Amino acid sequence: MLALTRSLWQNRRLLRDFVRRDLKARYVGSSMGFFWSVIFPIVNLAVYMFVFRLILKMRFSDSASPGDVAIWMLAGITVWAAFAETVSRTTNTLVENTNLIQKVVFPSEVLPAYLCISSLINMLIGLPIVLLGVWWFAYGPGSNFETETASLALQAAESRPRDQTLGFGAPMLLLPVLMALQALLTVGLGYLLSTLNVFLRDTYHLVGVFITVWMFATPIFYPERMVRWDYKPALDRFEPGQYAWILDVNPMHWLIKSYRDVLIFADWPDPLMLGKFALVALAVFALGTSFFQAQKARFPDLL
Amino acid sequence: MATGNGRTSGSAVFAQGVGKCYQLYDKPIHRLYDMLLPGKKRYREFWAVRNVYLDVPHGSTVGIIGQNGAGKSTLLKLLTGISRPTTGEVRVEGRVASLLELGAGFHPEFSGRENIFLNCSLLGMSEAEIEERFPRIVEFSELGDFIDRPVKTYSSGMYVRLGFSVAASVDPDILIIDEALSVGDEHFKGKCTNRLNEFQEQGKTTIFVSHDMGAVKTMCQWVALMDAGEIVEQGTSEKVADEYLKRSKARGNERLSALNRGSSEYPRWGSGEVEVTEVTLLDPAGEPTHVARSRDAFAIRVRYRAHQDCVEPVFGFGLYRSDGTYVNGSNHRWREQPIELRDLVAGEEGEVTMSAPSLQLLQGQYYVTTFLYDHSKAAPTAIDHREHALTFEVLDAEHLQHGMLFLPSRWTVRRTLPGRPDPVVEDSEA
Incomplete structure (x- = not known):
């Protein structure tokens, strides 16, 4: 773990070149340039809003305004997209760069790391849209749209007993911490899966399937409450949900929930939840990097 | 340094x-x-x-x-x-x-x-x-x-x-x-x-x-x-x-013998009174080979069998480089001391060999086409013409010359230095 981190530091220039090159590749060839990192989540959002709210008529709460729900969803989508993209790209990265690994002395640990950094930067570019939305509904023209009820509605969606209103605040300072923890988990998974993929190319396809399942197991498009509680009409009350355990074993739920607290509610995230996430992220990072380090010398022979 | x-x-x-x-x-x-x-x-x-x-x-x-x-x-x-x-x-x-x-x-x-x-x-x-x-x-x-x-x-x-x-x-x-x-x-x-x-x-x-x-x-x-x-x-x-x-x-021999076994796919034509049964490249020791060394002695030998009488057959060889370039062609008649071969009888067998003290080809792959023509008529007609009858490789480790052919040559450098009446001559025979 330490050796790998040290090597990344030694190769920071290479890492920087790769990140720069990847960001350029994302935007330079396309005429819309940087707008794509904004447009993509928004289109996603429109599709999911359409499906979940208009077709399936899913109720976030009695009086949630569409704008608030959109912001809430967008925050989740942006974070998830960065995570999912990195995991699936890193899985194949060693195989894709066979030419470098086999033909020159190449520090292959750079590859998963640069993909992770690049997508985090890309996520940072998409975040201002979320913040703009928060400003619009909290302080701007959207705020006279009964902010009070709207935020109450979201509060119900979050099923949290705390007072949550949209807004900016000091908790936003935690953003770098969240991103660092996200990076740790993502790159750890990247090291683990990319190494596995060298041995078994099916890994790449498995990861694709797994990511989709994981996305729907995470409250991104639906409120946590709907999983946490089941309404029993016979008893006219809420019982603990049958699938609530999924939330308790899903680190990405903890992460996205913390992001939402920090980004759109100006609230401090649950320290216990964040602590759990940090532990998991560290463990995955340690596991991934040590597996990668142990097999690294064999890559040129195996690819 | x-x-x-x-x-x-x-x-x-x-x-x-x-x-x-x-x-x-x-x-x-x-x-x-x-x-x-x-x-x-x-x-x-x-x-x-x-x-x-x-x-x-x-x-x-x-x-x-x-x-x-x-x-x-x-x-x-x-x-x-x-x-x-x-x-x-x-x-x-x-x-x-x-x-x-x-x-x-x-x-x-x-x-x-x-x-x-x-x-x-x-x-x-x-x-x-x-x-x-x-x-x-x-x-x-x-x-x-x-x-x-x-x-x-x-x-x-x-x-x-x-x-x-x-x-x-x-x-x-x-x-x-x-x-x-x-x-x-x-x-x-x-x-x-x-x-x-x-x-x-x-x-x-x-x-x-x-x-x-x-x-x-x-x-x-x-x-x-x-x-x-x-x-x-x-x-x-x-x-x-x-x-x-x-x-x-050793490796070339192995590879080329396999190649030569498949040589029947090249064209072969003629009236067939006499048949060329075997075409062989011989190394300096007289052993069959498919790999020759540049400037070594070598020989090409054919064996024949006459099925019918034949008045005036002439055996010849054509050497080609693998890309089809015609390098050399000769027969036993076009010589200062020609061999006149007459009246082969049915059932007769024999061999015809062309040998040379030095193979003047440089590195590459070459092939032999054998000619057996009837010269009793005004224009010779084919009795047994075998295209691509034998493929062989020439190895040249010394690389003294480049190209296809080795030219035995002599080099002379003559320098006239200022203040010296006689030129300085350096001569290289080989």
Whole structure:
């Protein structure tokens, strides 16, 4: 773990070149340039809003305004997209760069790391849209749209007993911490899966399937409450949900929930939840990097 | 000087007892089983390189030759540190730049410019160093505007130019080249050779890999011959050349006998009164062979059987290079002392041999077409004409001359020096 981190530091220039090159590749060839990192989540959002709210008529709460729900969803989508993209790209990265690994002395640990950094930067570019939305509904023209009820509605969606209103605040300072923890988990998974993929190319396809399942197991498009509680009409009350355990074993739920607290509610995230996430992220990072380090010398022979 | 750069002792590259074993699995998943559940082995071992001892002193130019699959490329990967040896140790002193394969070490999506930076930083150069050398690299590569296009759009010649420019301009202590030079055009090849010569003069170390003895000989004082993963001979190029020829001969014979067995697919025509039953190339000892050495004695022999009487048959041979160039043709009649062959009788058998004291062909693949024509008529007609009756290879380790033919020649240099009435003459008979 330490050796790998040290090597990344030694190769920071290479890492920087790769990140720069990847960001350029994302935007330079396309005429819309940087707008794509904004447009993509928004289109996603429109599709999911359409499906979940208009077709399936899913109720976030009695009086949630569409704008608030959109912001809430967008925050989740942006974070998830960065995570999912990195995991699936890193899985194949060693195989894709066979030419470098086999033909020159190449520090292959750079590859998963640069993909992770690049997508985090890309996520940072998409975040201002979320913040703009928060400003619009909290302080701007959207705020006279009964902010009070709207935020109450979201509060119900979050099923949290705390007072949550949209807004900016000091908790936003935690953003770098969240991103660092996200990076740790993502790159750890990247090291683990990319190494596995060298041995078994099916890994790449498995990861694709797994990511989709994981996305729907995470409250991104639906409120946590709907999983946490089941309404029993016979008893006219809420019982603990049958699938609530999924939330308790899903680190990405903890992460996205913390992001939402920090980004759109100006609230401090649950320290216990964040602590759990940090532990998991560290463990995955340690596991991934040590597996990668142990097999690294064999890559040129195996690819 | 050979040992410049202030280095007087030690080896640039030192390998001892080096071996590389690959584990071959029938199914990729078995590799995973082996990793998770050790115990039962599910793989076959393949030793690509075995027990190699190599000591390359600073400032020398060493060639490694061998057939395809002899383990040269694997050995190079071990020397460059890309792959780790299973047994033994490799010690390398100094910065190594390698040119292992066409486009190796390039990222296809990156532009030429970005790849230069990528490769230079992999070689441990600082930003300032790269900036400083960048113009030289671009200039040497002659890529012009293409330097900003992704390298996936490059032609193979452009790949080589970029690769060589980077490898040669980063000022390595050790340069490892794997046959890559054979791709560029003559002009660029010349530039590369100049650069390599400069490199040698600066006392840097070069390791050069090829399957062509000739190419290695012109560049290297010391040659190592690889076969089946082992270095079977190393020493001066003359010493190794003999062993190399012996092995190529054995291998060529094997390959060409297979090729010759399939020679019936070439056209053969004629009236058939007399049949050519066998066509053989003979080595100086009179043994049949498919591989001849340049300037050795050789003979071509046919055996025939007459099925009917024949008045005036004439046997002849045509020698062609593999690309179809007609090199030589003759028969037993077109001579100052012709052999007149008359009245072959049905049931008769015999042989006709053409022998020469020295085979004046240079390295390459050639074939023999045999002619058997009836000359009793005004215009000769074919009795048994066999196209491509025999394929053979000529090996030339000495590389004294280039091209197709060896011309026995004499060279004379006559110098008239100022203040001396008699010219200084130097004469070379051979």
